[in-house]
Amino acid sequence: MQTKLLKKIMIVEDEEDIRTIIRFSLEKIGQYTVKICESGFEALESVEQFNPDLIVLDMMMPGLDGVQTMQALRKTDIAKSTPIVFLSAKVQPHEVNNYKKLGALDVISKPFNPVTLSKELQKIWEQPT
């Protein structure tokens, strides 16, 4: 379980409609400070300055996909151990364990409920590791 409070969340998502509703969900409902990145490359550029408590990565993105972005983030000093949650529109239950083995804290599936998303992330943040 994380001991510090969850305040800053970085979202990496290529689709605009999803970015918009996640921003609404996490900023307006969850009251978190949010940094939205449109690609894995942008996340790598922004991570040091934003220094997130948690990173949410879309799985399927052009350029660097979710797993590749996670691997690249793990090579940075600032995000080498930052908890990462995957967001996926295509995940089978048995694949969740594979993603966890790769180092993800958990996987949230799309479609998601925009009103409960922040609660879901908070629950994942508080779950025993």
Added chain:
Amino acid sequence: MGTANMNTSLEDTLKELFHTYSKNLKGKIDEIENTWNMFQLTLDENTLKLLKVKVHNLKGSSGTYGFNEIFAIIEKIEASMDKLIKELSNTAIREQIENDLHHLRQAFLNVDMNTTLNEFLKTSAIRSPHEKDSPS
């Protein structure tokens, strides 16, 4: 600010997001159909890969914004595309996708935006995350 006011404001924002998405939905379906027609002409793998990204994105967003019928059809199309990528010229799979794209268009044309919005708001169940759960 009271909870009722806050929830009204959240509901208004959700409605606004829904309306913006629904305005763009036709364009997304048009794009998918156009890319599919391009693929049918060329049987080009890269065109199919591009199409898969568009289909995948529509799947995630349509379900999140409450367009459940569109989500169900597009999920089926994505599954067919996963098969098609392994055998690009398979006629049966291509016919299946063609039919499902037709159903997708019909489902879009038949969407009752008010009902979909109301269902979306109901499913989203506007509620502050700081409110305590009611005892069950």
